[in-house]
Amino acid sequence: MSALYLTRPVQPEMMDSDFERTLSPILSQSDNYELLQPGRLLVGDYRVVARKGGPEDSGLELTPGLAQETAAAAIRLLNQDTPLQMPVRGNMVAGPFPMGSAHLVISRPLTVDELAELENQDLQDWLPNIMWMAVAISGFGALVLGVWFVMPLKRLRTATREIAAGSAEPNLGRLPRRRDELGELARTLGSTAIELATSRDAQRRLLSDVSHELRSPLARLQVALDLLETEDVKNSTHWQQLEKDIFRLAGIIDSILWLSRLENGISQLEREPVSLGHLLNDLRGDLIYEHPEYKGRLLLPEEDLPTLETDPILLRLAIENLVRNGFQYGPEEGKVFITADITGTQCCLKILDEGPGVDESKLGELFVPFFRADPSRHHGAGVGLGLALCQRASTVLGGDIEARNHPEGGFEATFCLPLNVTKKK
Secondary structure, three states: OOOHHHHOOOOOEEOOHHHHHHHHHHHOOHHHHHHOOOOOEEEOOEEEEEEEEOOOOOOEEEOOOOOHHHHHHHHHHHOOOOOEEEEEOOEEEEEEEEEOOEEEEEEEEOOHHHHHHHHHHOHHHHHHHHHHHHHHHHHHHHHHHHHHHHHHHHHHHHHHHHHHOOOOOOOOOOHHHOOOHHHHHHHHHHHHHHHHHHHHHHHHHHHHHHHHHHHHHHHHHHHHHHHOOOHHHHOOHHHHHHHHHHHHHHHHHHHHHHHHHHHOOOOOOOOEEEEHHHHHHHHHHHHHHHOHHHOOOEEOOOOOOEEEEEOHHHHHHHHHHHHHHHHHHOOOOOOEEEEEEEOOOEEEEEEEOOOOOOOHHHHHHOOOOOOOOOOOOOOOOOOOOHHHHHHHHHHHOOOEEEEEEOOOOOEEEEEEEEOOEEEEO
């Protein structure tokens, strides 16, 4: 019954005092003009609907995706000489509110008392409306539910999934053109998708920019540390800790830069023949050179491995992060095993350590940036970017990555890539 007032003409009326009492502290500050953009939530449930004039006389500005009835009411109120209010689509719209040379129209949700008053005004029309609804439901119920409600809801569900996957332009079809609540919801969903995409892009740019800015002073620190190196200083625990922290910070910054690059998209992969066997042997040699204690602890596949047409840098980045995780989170003298499972369509590398594994309830969160499963795996280093980098790299390479606790103990990551074989080596 509270929605029947939508069918009758609504006239402006004297404005309640709550608008002026609530908004006067904000509207009295002309410096707030740039902040009072259409669609902006001011205080409580009060929201800017429209704006006209201002320092640069930008003309009429309306909230993006504003319903036609609300837009018409806002324009009507802007042409009034004194502030008035009128109920529109479940909101009380009021204005114009002067703010310097600008005029604003503000809205808030209807109160329970206001809804009750509207119901009382529409009692004389309730019987025809109910009869019409009964006829419509009985005669066209299946059609209404199947076409008017169910199909749009399915479309909205699909669009929501697209937004969750990162799309800024979900496929809403013709829903935004509808003049009912579903149309308003579709328009809101579309604007939300754009805001989320903008926020994600801003966050990624911030990470990338901050990381770039940190690399120069970090490089200078490393140079200064090398210049200060003497036998006496080198044996100092303070010097060793400083060197360790600089190295660790450099690794974190490099990881953030790679993550930002992968999430923002790589324009073109540098595809070339990459021998998995040679890549793994080179990786083992580099790790042993850097950490002599790893010698004999990284066990590679014994069978011949294929050569893939892929990006060697991204492929090595993913595999190296998985191997380093195995050493980092395994026991002090633990081994890391790499095995290969080659089928007709893909090659899967399995990296298994001898560590305690991960709590089963947290396996699904391991690929979230900066997540660390502290209760199960001792994170003496790292900030939770390794597996996130591996997942982004595998996606760019057209592959997939999964993680699990091995039935016989240890943590196992499976990295699969499409098998574009050129030769065996």
